[in-house]
Amino acid sequence: MRAEVERVLGAIRTKDIVETLSSLVRIRSENPPGDNPEIAYFIHKFLEESGFSPRIIPASLKGVTMYNVLCSLGGAPVLVLNAHHDTVPAGEGWTKDPFVPTIEGDKIFGRGTCDTKGSLACMMHAFKALSLVEDDLQGGVLLMAVADEEGDASHGTRYLLEKGFVKGKYAIVGEATALDIIVARKGVLWLKVKIYGKSAHGSLPRAGRNAIQGAVEAIRRLSEIDLGIREHPVLKRPTYNVGTIKGGIKVNVVPDYCEFTVDFRLLPGTDTSFIVKQVESLLSEVCEERDLRFELEVMFSAPPHEVDTSSPLVKAIDWAVTQIRGSPPKKLGRAGSSDVVFLGKMMDAVDLGCSGGRAHGPDEYARVSSLEPTAKAYALTALKLLFLGER
Numbered sequence: 001m002r003a004e005v006e007r008v009l010g011a012i013r014t015k016d017i018v019e020t021l022s023s024l025v026r027i028r029s030e031n032p033p034g035d036n037p038e039i040a041y042f043i044h045k046f047l048e049e050s051g052f053s054p055r056i057i058p059a060s061l062k063g064v065t066m067y068n069v070l071c072s073l074g075g076a077p078v079l080v081l082n083a084h085h086d087t088v089p090a091g092e093g094w095t096k097d098p099f100v101p102t103i104e105g106d107k108i109f110g111r112g113t114c115d116t117k118g119s120l121a122c123m124m125h126a127f128k129a130l131s132l133v134e135d136d137l138q139g140g141v142l143l144m145a146v147a148d149e150e151g152d153a154s155h156g157t158r159y160l161l162e163k164g165f166v167k168g169k170y171a172i173v174g175e176a177t178a179l180d181i182i183v184a185r186k187g188v189l190w191l192k193v194k195i196y197g198k199s200a201h202g203s204l205p206r207a208g209r210n211a212i213q214g215a216v217e218a219i220r221r222l223s224e225i226d227l228g229i230r231e232h233p234v235l236k237r238p239t240y241n242v243g244t245i246k247g248g249i250k251v252n253v254v255p256d257y258c259e260f261t262v263d264f265r266l267l268p269g270t271d272t273s274f275i276v277k278q279v280e281s282l283l284s285e286v287c288e289e290r291d292l293r294f295e296l297e298v299m300f301s302a303p304p305h306e307v308d309t310s311s312p313l314v315k316a317i318d319w320a321v322t323q324i325r326g327s328p329p330k331k332l333g334r335a336g337s338s339d340v341v342f343l344g345k346m347m348d349a350v351d352l353g354c355s356g357g358r359a360h361g362p363d364e365y366a367r368v369s370s371l372e373p374t375a376k377a378y379a380l381t382a383l384k385l386l387f388l389g390e391r
Helices: 002-010 014-026 038-049 113-136 157-162 211-224 272-290 312-325 368-386
Strands: 055-061 064-074 077-084 102-104 107-109 140-146 170-173 181-185 187-196 239-247 257-266 293-302 331-334 348-351 365-367
Touching: 002 113, 002 368, 014 038, 014 107, 014 113, 014 368, 038 055, 038 064, 038 113, 038 140, 055 157, 064 113, 064 157, 077 113, 077 368, 107 113, 113 140, 113 365, 113 368, 140 157, 140 368, 170 312, 170 368, 181 312, 187 211, 187 272, 211 239, 211 257, 211 272, 257 272, 272 293, 312 348, 312 368, 365 368
Parallel strands: 077 140, 077 170, 170 348, 181 331
Antiparallel strands: 055 064, 064 140, 102 107, 107 365, 181 348, 187 257, 187 293, 239 257
16 A cells, blocks of 8 residues: 555656646636637647546637546546636736746746646646556546636536536645645625616706716615625635726716626625625615616626535545645635635535745746645545545
8 A cells, every 4th residue: 555655656746747837837828818729738638648538628608619628547536636727817017928937946937827727737747646556546536627717617617517527526626725725715796787877967967867876875785785694714704895887978967877896705605696686676776766777787606615624525635735744734715716616516625736826916926845745635635535445
């Protein structure tokens, strides 16, 4: 048993992961547009040359095609390793070329190094190393290199789940966590509110119906709605944020239109439809009082997520990380969403990944020293679940 474990872990080396991560960074996979197949072909080639039979799964929706890679190892999938290969646009403010990987000290800079090409490279090498003991595994591993996490996941993880491509009992999503375990995430609900009034000359405001003033009153009353579950041990409290507002055409015209958007972050146990109904009721009251009309659109919704810390997955990761770095991982929550919320609807799922910083910002980086331990933690977790009989 020890020999097999040492064989797998010995095959995972920092220099190899850095080389793969560097290649991933050089391939622009910004989303939007998210439709560049080159990175999927690179991942496919890596896996094929490693002796696997990967599949590229295109998803064509809304006039855009994006590309996912799936690869299986062993028998029926028990553990899913998921990381996204798309990134946000590079943006401004970089002191280095975002698509030329640059190593300075313990940091490797480049768009996607932290979110999540670093963890993806770790998963690819962990997956490759596990093939050395494939015949001994009691179950299989499914690797998912997915598109569109930086969008709404409709071309990526959500698509693959809805089409039945994904099966498993446990899932690890490779968001950067510094090898701590993210066991809970807030749900996301994005709403767009459109208020319609009647225009008039600015000197005769009573002749019109001011849509902006109606929107302002609606925004004021948002503080009165019930956001469901009030407190969570790691996620703390639910929140909302009015992110955008626009309306009116000229200072001396009563505005007949105004729209605003709201971002709700909700706790596990809260039904998003409960929030939508409250907002609808609020808008109905405001518009009836002011003789206005409204439309409400759900722009995006992702459920809250939480996994029981007594899950065999969490226990296996806890053991694996402790073996690798000598200290147990923390069990944390995050306000932001990830693909874990979709996988978590059908299996125990957590986020676990390498260390890094400045995700979505200039000079994004991953810590080189975290890459090998992360890949080994993935591999050792798989061995704990599928080889050492801990499931």
